[in-house]
Amino acid sequence: xxxxxxxxxxxxxxxxxxxxxxxxxxxxxxxxxxxxxxxxxxxxxxxxxxxxxxxxxxxxxxxxxxxxxxxxxxxxxxxxxxxxxxxxxxxxxxxxxxxxxxxxxxxxxxxxxxxxxxxxxxxxxxxxxxxxxxxxxxxxxxxxxxxxxxxxxxxxxxxxxxxxxxxxxxxxxxxxxxxxxxxxxxxxxxxxxxxxxxxxxxxxxxxxxxxxxxxxxxxxxxxxxxxxxxxxxxxxxxxxxxxxxxxxxxxxxxxxxxxxxxxxxxxxxxxxxxxxxxxxxxxxxxxxxxxxxxxxxxxxxxxxxxxxxxxxxxxxxxxxxxxxxxxxxxxxxxxxxxxxxxxxxxxxxxxxxxxxxxxxxxxxxxxxxxxxxxxxxxxxxxxxxxxxxxxxxxxxxxxxxxxxxxxxxxxxxxxxxxxxxxxxxxxxxxxxxxxxxxxxxxxxxxxxxxxxxxxxxx
Numbered sequence: 059x060x061x062x063x064x065x066x067x068x069x070x071x072x073x074x075x076x077x078x079x080x081x082x083x084x085x086x087x088x089x090x091x092x093x094x095x096x097x098x099x100x101x102x103x104x105x106x107x108x109x110x111x112x113x114x115x116x117x118x119x120x121x122x123x124x125x126x127x128x129x130x131x132x133x134x135x136x137x138x139x140x141x142x143x144x145x146x147x148x149x150x151x152x153x154x155x156x157x158x159x160x161x162x163x164x165x166x167x168x169x170x171x172x173x174x175x176x177x178x179x180x181x182x183x184x185x186x187x188x189x190x191x192x193x194x195x196x197x198x199x200x201x202x203x204x205x206x207x208x209x210x211x212x213x214x215x216x217x218x219x220x221x222x223x224x225x226x227x228x229x230x231x232x233x234x235x236x237x238x239x240x241x242x243x244x245x246x247x248x249x250x251x252x253x254x255x256x257x258x259x260x261x262x263x264x265x266x267x268x269x270x271x272x273x274x275x276x277x278x279x280x281x282x283x284x285x286x287x288x289x290x291x292x293x294x295x296x297x298x299x300x301x302x303x304x305x306x307x308x309x310x311x312x313x314x315x316x317x318x319x320x321x322x323x324x325x326x327x328x329x330x331x332x333x334x335x336x337x338x339x340x341x342x343x344x345x346x347x348x349x350x351x352x353x354x355x356x357x358x359x360x361x362x363x364x365x366x367x368x369x370x371x372x373x374x375x376x377x378x379x380x381x382x383x384x385x386x387x388x389x390x391x392x393x394x395x396x397x398x399x400x401x402x403x404x405x406x407x408x409x410x411x412x413x414x415x416x417x418x419x420x421x422x423x424x425x426x427x428x429x430x431x432x433x434x435x436x437x438x439x440x441x442x443x444x445x446x447x448x449x450x451x452x453x454x455x456x457x458x459x460x461x462x463x464x465x466x467x468x469x470x471x472x473x474x475x476x477x478x479x480x481x482x483x484x485x486x487x488x489x490x491x492x493x494x495x496x497x498x499x500x501x502x503x504x505x506x507x508x509x510x511x512x513x514x515x516x
Contacts, residue, residue: 228352370402
């Protein structure tokens with residue numbers, strides 16, 4: 059068992075850019091893709107994720123400091139810093155739950171596949187850290203490793219269902235056939251956007267408002283192109299951060315580069331995935347006697363859409379405004395601001411690229427996220443202390459994370475199994491349960507219509 063856990067830790071330590079090509083190459087061979095094609099597909103996926111890493115690095119290294127400067131200029135009273143997913147994921151992997159979380163999440167996936175309760179084949183082992191984070195906080199809240207593993211089971215099972223429910227969104231809006239995104243903030247916050255979209259569809263006048271980059275480009279010509287729009291938004295953020303002319307222009311060009319480069323590197327991933335996805339579909343359909351299956355991947359592939367990047371840039375200052383206006387908030391958004399697109403990526407797809415609707419549902423998502431993140435400050439700080447993190451400078455240090463620390467799943471499990479904030483538990487529980495049930499019903503209705511249409515076509 060010890061050797062097995064060490065092997066898993068070694069794989070995790072490789073990082074997603076190396077781990078995914080290895081996993082995908084092995085998976086392709088299991089689905090009887092010839093070795094040369096399997097190796098090429100795996101390496102192309104690796105190239106794509108290296109590219110995504112470089113572009114996200116461009117975001118975090120340049121947009122991150124700008125967001126921090128902007129936050130400090132307008133949010134000086136916010137004393138607890140958001141360490142973001144770059145800070146939260148290493149803490150998670152260092153926890154006692156992390157290594158066990160990988161085999162547990164894989165077993166849950168296999169069990170759900172064999173019982174046909176999911177069609178998602180999750181290959182993105184790196185992002186199991188989201189489930190592990192839930193387990194780590196539940197472990198700290200209860201003092202029980204067993205309850206921590208239970209947290210991993212619940213979060214992973216829900217995530218695979220999210221992958222099923224939102225697969226049509228990934229296929230139809232993002233045009234990524236055979237792909238699902240079963241984890242990350244994109245997945246667990248997706249259900250919030252579904253009832254919002256349904257409600258807007260029933261409001262005369264409001265339902266007809268459709269703002270997207272295509273419309274902006276039609277109205278404003280070259281000034282509406284994603285590249286130019288990214289440059290404008292980058293300059294605006296630089297201005298709000300107090301940059302001089304050189305600084306804000308530089309940030310503008312860097313954000314324009316993100317708009318151009320991100321879709322190109324995502325195409326590398328899709329090129330590598332195509333032969334594996336086709337082979338997996340054929341093999342799984344034979345084994346399970348029909349039905350479609352999806353390869354579960356990192357939500358980073360959704361950032362290839364220009365609407366997601368545009369919305370993400372808009373939500374940088376908007377999230378800070380929400381944080382300042384929210385009563386009782388102590389968190390200064392920082393670590394996750396540069397990659398805020400992850401939070402609203404699924405909402406963009408649900409709203410079919412309508413930025414007006416995304417602003418509404420995205421604001422609700424960020425309000426919920428920031429409120430929950432405030433409630434998990436103590437547990438985040440305990441996690442950092444338990445692994446001896448250098449983030450803890452002294453006994454007075456407190457840390458927070460919007461990504462995962464602001465997760466409704468994590469919060470509800472820690473509350474029901476550990477420290478109980480009854481009012482908070484009831485409010486978030488009712489809201490999130492409603493969103494999940496509503497999303498499940500919408501998905502079921504959609505699948506029924508699809509089957510009826512297929513039957514009529516025959």
